[in-house]
Amino acid sequence: MAVLVVLLILVTVTGKSGNKTITVASSGTALARPEKVSIIVTRVEVGSDLNVLMKSGSEALDKFSDLAKKSGGTKVELRRGFVQITPQADGKYIVANALSIKSEKVDITKTLVADLYNSGATTVSNVDFGLKEGSSAENDARNNAITKSKDRAAAVAKSMNKRLGNLMSVIEDGQVTVSGDENQIEVGKNLTVIYEVK
Numbered sequence: 001m002a003v004l005v006v007l008l009i010l011v012t013v014t015g016k017s018g019n020k021t022i023t024v025a026s027s028g029t030a031l032a033r034p035e036k037v038s039i040i041v042t043r044v045e046v047g048s049d050l051n052v053l054m055k056s057g058s059e060a061l062d063k064f065s066d067l068a069k070k071s072g073g074t075k076v077e078l079r080r081g082f083v084q085i086t087p088q089a090d091g092k093y094i095v096a097n098a099l100s101i102k103s104e105k106v107d108i109t110k111t112l113v114a115d116l117y118n119s120g121a122t123t124v125s126n127v128d129f130g131l132k133e134g135s136s137a138e139n140d141a142r143n144n145a146i147t148k149s150k151d152r153a154a155a156v157a158k159s160m161n162k163r164l165g166n167l168m169s170v171i172e173d174g175q176v177t178v179s180g181d182e183n184q185i186e187v188g189k190n191l192t193v194i195y196e197v198k
Contacts, residue, residue: 020162020197021168021194022153022194023192023193023194024150024193025190026152026190026191026192027189027191028141028143028144028146028189028191029141029186029187029188030141030144030186031186033185034130034131035106035130035131036106037108037109037128037182038100038102038126038128038130039112039113039124039126039128040081040101040125040126041098041099041101041116041121042096042098042124043061043096043121044097046088046092046094047092047093048093050095053095054083054095057083057097058097060120060121061080061097065078065099067112067115067119068099071105071108071112075103076101076102076103077100078100078101078102079100080099080100081098081100082097083095083097104132106129109127113127129182131176137185138176138187141188142189145191145193146193150164150193153193157195157197162197165195165197167193168196169192170191170192170194171191171192171193171194172191173190173191175190177189
């Protein structure tokens with residue numbers, strides 16, 4: 001597992017008695033194998049008979065659903081997204097249908113995308129790889145950021161001829177960043193850590 005940490009150090013004086021704290025803002029990352037994938041597939045058709053277009057779009061989504069179930073087995077979640085109908089000046093309609101596919105079988109992604117296009121998908125987009133809730137990679141990113149912030153805060157305290165006191169607060173920004181592909185993703189956590197200075 002690789003870790004990257006960026007640190008920002010702030011030294012503040014708080015309270016009536018002038019208690020000193022060191023505030024360290026840090027971003028920690030960890031590398032992991034993705035545990036889930038989500039995909040949006042759309043089918044867009046143009047024609048003059050709205051009923052035919054609606055039926056054709058629904059049948060296409062049924063076909064896409066069957067492909068996803070075949071590839072993902074019981075570990076697939078399907079949700080019909082939107083149906084968008086756009087009348088044209090020439091009396092025709094553009095009808096777009098969308099289906100959201102989520103699966104814990106990440107290894108199906110390339111094959112499923114190819115199968116969807118071969119079955120008439122207009123676009124396959126928003127292919128996002130992620131982690132399950134409570135992933136160890138998220139915890140690793142958090143722990144690495146805290147460890148690095150403590151080391152840096154101790155160095156700053158020493159340069160002030162002080163020693164690092166207790167950990168007073170850890171504040172997370174509530175976001176987890178995830179980027180990468182089906183082979184590896186990078187998970188990031190942003191923290192603000194406050195230490196007492198003695």
